[in-house]
Amino acid sequence: MSGTSVKSLLNETTTVVLSPGYEGANIGTIIGFKHVNYLVEKAVIEHFRRSGLPVGRLYEENGLGFDVTAIDSRLQTALVVDDEAVFEVSPVTKDGATELSFKVTVTVEREGAQKKAVTSKVKVALRYDENDVRMLRRLPVAEGLEQFVTPRIGGAEPGEAVASVGEPLVSGGSTDRDPVLDQLLAGQNAYGWKFRIPYPYVHFFDRLQMSGYLRLMEEAKHRFVDARGISIRTLLDEQNHIPAVTHSKVTLLDEALLEEDLYIVYTVDDIFKNLLYTSRLDYYVVRDGHLVKTATGTITHAYGVVENGSSGRLVTFDERVLNAFNNTGDTVSAAGR
Structure with missing residues (x-):
């Protein structure tokens, strides 16, 4: 070379x-x-x-x-x-x-x-x-x-102290009930879960790679709408509506390691003309009693109808979807699950 x-x-x-x-x-x-x-x-x-x-x-x-x-x-x-x-x-x-x-x-x-x-x-x-x-x-x-x-990738400074952490998970395990999540989600229009980083998500032996963060970003959308009562399957069955991404962004701020507990928070930031909505993804680990943000990103979604496999058109959000995004009406509270 x-x-x-x-x-x-x-x-x-x-x-x-x-x-x-x-x-x-x-x-x-x-x-x-x-x-x-x-x-x-x-x-x-x-x-x-x-x-x-x-x-x-x-x-x-x-x-x-x-x-x-x-x-x-x-x-x-x-x-x-x-x-x-x-x-x-x-x-x-x-x-x-x-x-x-x-x-x-x-x-x-x-x-x-x-x-x-x-x-x-x-x-x-x-x-x-x-x-x-x-x-x-x-x-x-x-x-x-x-x-x-x-x-080392990144080098984020320790953030807010955490009072307590939940029970450890097995590799690849997850939960949306945890005292750290309660702290992260308090007062936010957000959904979060804890995930034990498994071997298939890492590379070079021990660190979470970009593809792993992208997989979690996709899963976050699914978990969020499911928690809000408008799961992907529900809207497909009832209206043939499917999420469509127009923009995604992820930036690594520190290294997250194999078998660490990763806390993923999906926060709704903006809804534009009932056609697009943007959410923020923040990823944390707890080290020495403090939160450390390892990555952050954004994802912009629309809903579309796909016909004949690849012909698609966007649709506007109806009242039920808007209520879910805003955490109002008869939807499940993500922070309260």
């Missing part, structure tokens, strides 16, 4: 054609936002490979773990399972930055022409693995790459 490779990484635009995974087609043939973001991450990984810095070798030779630390994606046109989407990755890292930055533009063919489907902004850190038991040798880091190497 050479300085020439680093120059390519920082200056050259790459283009790759990717097809969505079938697992992501949970809305007819439309790919959900989480899997769209997975493809964006994959395109950035391909950019590293084409620049001569494949992410696997960065870890094997230098002990540097590739970590997406922020992703901000706007979905303008749905991706579907048969798409061969074109991902253009453009480096936009500023001088003196400590993280690598990229702009990713996704286009798909519609009616014989290329149409912009997604635009994303991505930040990447190279996390140094200091464990000498796992890393028996490390080659020198390529010139020009040192400034993007970090011994």
Whole structure:
């Protein structure tokens, strides 16, 4: 790995054609936002490979773990399972930055022409693995790459003290009844739960990766509407309405580790013209008796009707849905469950 490779990484635009995974087609043939973001991450990984810095070798030779630390994606046109989407990755890292930055533009063919489907902004850190038991040798880091190497992602300061914590969970277990959640949700139009971080959500042995946060963001929507009496299944059965994401954003603030209890809080922030609503996701762990926020993000949803697998149209929120979002009327109180 050479300085020439680093120059390519920082200056050259790459283009790759990717097809969505079938697992992501949970809305007819439309790919959900989480899997769209997975493809964006994959395109950035391909950019590293084409620049001569494949992410696997960065870890094997230098002990540097590739970590997406922020992703901000706007979905303008749905991706579907048969798409061969074109991902253009453009480096936009500023001088003196400590993280690598990229702009990713996704286009798909519609009616014989290329149409912009997604635009994303991505930040990447190279996390140094200091464990000498796992890393028996490390080659020198390529010139020009040192400034993007970090011994730890983030480094959030301890926040509010917690009076008590609930019973520990088994790996992958969850609960929405916990004294820490009571503290976090007090007075908020929010829903939260505690989740024991399991092995399938981590990478490089022990830290929660971006894809794990995206999975929890998707689950948060489902849990929230279920708690408010308008579950995804309910609205599908009664009105054929399905959630549709137009924007998602996640930023890592610290590291969350394997088998830590993670507290996820989903707060409704804004409702726009009865057509879109934006919620904030905050993720916490408790360390030494204090809350530490490990990540934050936002997600903007609409509701749509999908016909023939991929033809969709948005619908306005009815009174029941608005009452649920505002925690009014005959809906279940998320904070009071």
